Amino acid sequence: xxxxxxxxxxxxxxxxxADFDAIVVGAGFSGLYMLHSLRQLGMSVRVxxxxxxxxxxxxxxRYPGARCDSxxxxxxxxxxxxxxILGEWNWSExxxxxxxxxxxxxFVADKMDLxxxxxxxxxxxxxxxxxxxxxxxxxxxxxxxxxxxxxxTAVGCLSSTNTPKFPxxxxxxxxxxxxxxxxxxxxxxxxxxxxVIGTGATAVQAVPEIAKQAAHVWVFQRxxxxxxxxxxxxxxxxxxxxxxTAYRDLWQKARESxxxxxxxxxxxSAVDYPPEDRQRIFEAAWAKGGFYMGxxxxxxxxxxxxxxxxxxEFVRGKIREVVEDPAVGELLAxxxxxxxxxxxxxxxxxxxxxxxxxxxxxxxxxxxxxxxTSRGVRTGGHEYEVDAIVYATGFDAMxxxxxxxxxxxxxxxxxxxxxxxxxxxxLGLTTRGFPNLFIITGPQSPxxxxxxxxxxxxxxxxxxxxIGYMRAHDLDVAEPAQEAEDKWVEHHxxxxxxxxxxxxxxxxxxxxxPGKPRTLYPYVGGVGPFRAVCQEVAExxxxxxxxxxxxxxxxxxxxxxxxxxxxxxxxxxSATVRGAGFRRDL
Ligand code: N01
Numbered sequence: 001x002x003x004x005x006x007x008x009x010x011x012x013x014x015x016x017x018a019d020f021d022a023i024v025v026g027a028g029f030s031g032l033y034m035l036h037s038l039r040q041l042g043m044s045v046r047v048x049x050x051x052x053x054x055x056x057x058x059x060x061x062r063y064p065g066a067r068c069d070s071x072x073x074x075x076x077x078x079x080x081x082x083x084x085i086l087g088e089w090n091w092s093e094x095x096x097x098x099x100x101x102x103x104x105x106x107f108v109a110d111k112m113d114l115x116x117x118x119x120x121x122x123x124x125x126x127x128x129x130x131x132x133x134x135x136x137x138x139x140x141x142x143x144x145x146x147x148x149x150x151x152x153t154a155v156g157c158l159s160s161t162n163t164p165k166f167p168x169x170x171x172x173x174x175x176x177x178x179x180x181x182x183x184x185x186x187x188x189x190x191x192x193x194x195x196v197i198g199t200g201a202t203a204v205q206a207v208p209e210i211a212k213q214a215a216h217v218w219v220f221q222r223x224x225x226x227x228x229x230x231x232x233x234x235x236x237x238x239x240x241x242x243x244x245t246a247y248r249d250l251w252q253k254a255r256e257s258x259x260x261x262x263x264x265x266x267x268x269s270a271v272d273y274p275p276e277d278r279q280r281i282f283e284a285a286w287a288k289g290g291f292y293m294g295x296x297x298x299x300x301x302x303x304x305x306x307x308x309x310x311x312x313e314f315v316r317g318k319i320r321e322v323v324e325d326p327a328v329g330e331l332l333a334x335x336x337x338x339x340x341x342x343x344x345x346x347x348x349x350x351x352x353x354x355x356x357x358x359x360x361x362x363x364x365x366x367x368x369x370x371x372x373t374s375r376g377v378r379t380g381g382h383e384y385e386v387d388a389i390v391y392a393t394g395f396d397a398m399x400x401x402x403x404x405x406x407x408x409x410x411x412x413x414x415x416x417x418x419x420x421x422x423x424x425x426x427l428g429l430t431t432r433g434f435p436n437l438f439i440i441t442g443p444q445s446p447x448x449x450x451x452x453x454x455x456x457x458x459x460x461x462x463x464x465x466x467i468g469y470m471r472a473h474d475l476d477v478a479e480p481a482q483e484a485e486d487k488w489v490e491h492h493x494x495x496x497x498x499x500x501x502x503x504x505x506x507x508x509x510x511x512x513x514p515g516k517p518r519t520l521y522p523y524v525g526g527v528g529p530f531r532a533v534c535q536e537v538a539e540x541x542x543x544x545x546x547x548x549x550x551x552x553x554x555x556x557x558x559x560x561x562x563x564x565x566x567x568x569x570x571x572x573x574s575a576t577v578r579g580a581g582f583r584r585d586l
Contacts, residue, residue: 020046022150022467023138025127025405027118028056030154030440030456032105033081035114037464038152041471046146047114047154048122048138054109056156058102061202062182063390064209066098069201069346070451071290072235073243074261075101077108078251080457085111086247090240095232095290095346119144126406127151129435134476136436149476150467152438153402157448157522160400162513163391164197168371175388179206180395187388189213195377195384197369198392199225201345206392208349211359218384219354220364220377223342223505224334226315230346231289251454256528260446260454263295270298270307282314294340301340302499302524308338315339322351328361341504343448397507398443398521399423409434422519426480426488426544427534429459435479438463444492446530448508449522458527462534466542475547484544496520 020043024034027049038045051059068075072091079086085108092100109115123141130137136151161180163169177187179202194214196207199221211217243250253262270278285293293311294301301308316333323329332351353359367380376385399419407415413433418424425431428445429438440459441447447455470478496502501520502509510516523530537543 018046018146019135020044020146020148022046022152023048023127023136023146023148024152024154025049025124025138026056026154026156026159027051027054027109027114027120028058028154028156029077029105029453030156030460031056031118032108032112032114033077033456033460034152034154034440034463035117036081036112037460038467039117041464041468043467045117046148047118048124048140049118049120050123052120053102053106054115054118055102055105056154057158058098058105060159060182061180062098062184062186063177063179063202063206063392064187065205065207065348066179066182066202067093067095067205067232068097068101069095069230069291070261072096072100073240074250074254074451075453076104077453078457079247080461081108082112087244091235093232094235095230124405126408127437128408129410129437131410131435134435150436150438151407152440152463153405153407153442154440155401155405157398157441158395160396160404161391162394162396162400164393166369166372168373171374172372172376172389173374174376174386176391177388178391178393179203189388191215192387193376193385194218194388194390195220195386196390196392197364197377198394199223200392200394201225201343202394203390203392204345204347204350206390207359208353210390211353211356214358216358216360218360218362218377218386220362220369220379221331222364222368223336224332225342225345226312226334226339227319227345227347227350228291228293228315229286229289230348231287232348254451254454254527255458255531258526258528259291259295259449260451260527261291261295263292265295265299267299269300269304270310271304273298278310279314282311286314286318290346291344294344301338302501305338305500308340308500312339319351322355324355328354331361331363337504337506338500341500342506343508394507394512396513396516397510398447399516400513402439402442407434407437409437420517422517423521424485424489426485427462427530427537428488428523429463429534430478430480430545432480432482432485435477438466443521444488444523446525446527447522449524450527454527458531458534462538465538466545469538469542470547473547475549477548478542478545481544481546488544492523492525493519495523495525499524 022038022043022045024031024045024047027047031047035045035047053059071094089104124138125141126139128137135147135149137147139145161178163178189210190213192214194210194217196203196217197220204227207219250262254260281297285297298307301311319333320329323332354361370378373383376383403416410433418433423443425442425444428442441455466478505511509518509520511518
């Protein structure tokens with residue numbers, strides 16, 4: 001990984017504020033594509049990236065075993081970014097590992113000559129909207145400053161790490177690591193005693209790798225997950241070639257799908273099938289590996305508890321089969337929440353790891369972690385002495401990084417104050433009171449409930465489309481009308497409420513962060529239906545947004561026309577839910 005990629009903005013370093021048409025924050029998948037798209041409009045763009053290189057999530061998450069849970073052939077930019085890159089790039093594994101994905105993003109950045117507009121090691125500490133100038137003023141941690149008419153956040157959904165405030169955490173004398181900020185030089189656990197706290201998708205990838213090196217690993221599990229076998233393997237050249245040949249159809253299918261993957265969703269309920277047929281369908285998906293288990297078996301797991309019970313029991317049975325010690329198998333088998341109401345991790349050897357002599361599973365639900373001591377972790381009155389603690393404890397997802405950037409809109413309104421009871425957005429992409437602020441993969445858009453590149457491409461293209469429209473029509477300011485935003489929030493909550501998701505504690509609903517409002521953060525109405533709504537909004541001249549020249553007064557909240565628009569969103573709710581593979585009408 002090359003660390004000397006900084007291209008400095010001379011103006012930002014001379015004590016004066018540089019002025020750009022747009023500022024983009026973040027240089028992962030989203031920021032790279034946003035930069036490219038805005039350049040296509042002929043705009044001057046500056047990207048600020050906190051890391052020392054491109055990659056976003058894939059720059060920071062270098063923990064052992066880190067790899068993508070989407071099949072790599074679909075985890076990349078489509079021909080919308082570059083047909084040439086799509087043709088040239090070849091993945092080596094079914095699920096690409098972190099170093100390969102990082103290489104891919106570096107390849108994209110070089111190929112598209114993106115680095116010259118990116119400033120690395122540049123952390124945004126504030127972004128203030130100046131209504132008179134219709135401009136965003138951005139300040140950086142190192143004293144740099146810049147302004148721009150448009151501010152686009154491309155900061156990812158899982159970029160603010162969460163380390164629980166365990167008593168005594170600072171007293172530990174050994175090594176401590178958070179998986180989301182892993183040392184670039186790697187960590188050698190050979191012969192070490194290691195505590196891993198957490199059993200989410202990250203730990204499920206890391207534990208088998210750490211266990212291969214360590215003298216002993218203690219895994220502190222608070223909630224077991226329904227881990228699906230990934231069945232990772234070298235990517236067959238013929239398969240990869242077939243995907244490339246059919247990419248136009250496959251990408252279109254992914255764009256119109258519920259979760260951003262071109263899988264064959266069949267509208268059917270598990271409860272309508274006799275047990276032996278159900279079993280056959282489950283076994284086939286289990287053997288295939290990956291999210292086929294959730295997406296290609298039955299279509300009503302998220303809205304029908306009875307149907308969900310069948311798949312939940314199937315997965316529990318599989319876990320019990322693999323784990324040799326029945327007590328450990330039972331502890332690993334989730335019973336407190338339905339399948340897929342938390343993000344199911346993909347595993348490659350996770351359950352087998354608990355058959356090793358050097359791995360011990362501990363129940364952090366019934367015997368919670370009491371404190372971190374200078375020597376290790378105390379739980380149930382016992383001190384587990386270790387050389388290293390790995391915090392696989394997740395992220396302050398979706399809002400943590402946005403709030404950390406100090407975004408202040410019109411009249412001094414801070415984003416965290418506006419969203420103190422939960423996010424309020426129009427389409428997840430804009431929020432009233434923050435003109436010309438656009439959020440890629442924001443809350444109330446499909447974001448993490450999609451194969452990410454597909455959600456990102458849609459968001460970026462919509463934002464670029466809007467900015468292009470504004471420039472063509474001599475418009476300077478875009479801000480959602482109050483009623484349009486209210487209706488989107490209402491629709492979002494209505495769709496969320498029709499699913500089982502709100503009933504399970506997960507980061508999807510903010511339950512992992514004490515005090516965070518409990519609401520479903522990503523939009524569950526489906527990637528395809530969301531795209532259709534956004535497209536319709538655009539075709540109607542960006543209905544629901546108030547577009548104006550910058551001298552115009554702050555936009556009024558309500559109009560009869562917007563009422564109609566909002567009404568259409570509401571009607572679409574039932575279509576959306578059906579379109580996303582759910583059965584319950586709203
Ligand atoms: O984080 P998590 P993650 N005491 O929040 C536990 C994506 N991802 O980094 O479940 C004890 O899921 C917590 O316990 P509980 C993917 O979307 C993608 O693993 O809250 N334990 C949980 O077990 C994923 O969902 C890929 O009871 C505590 C764990 O820490 C998301 O990232 C790969 C605790 C946190 O799990 C986040 O996954 C990996 C406490 N006080 C991840 N606090 C790819 O596809 C927390 N925990 C590339």
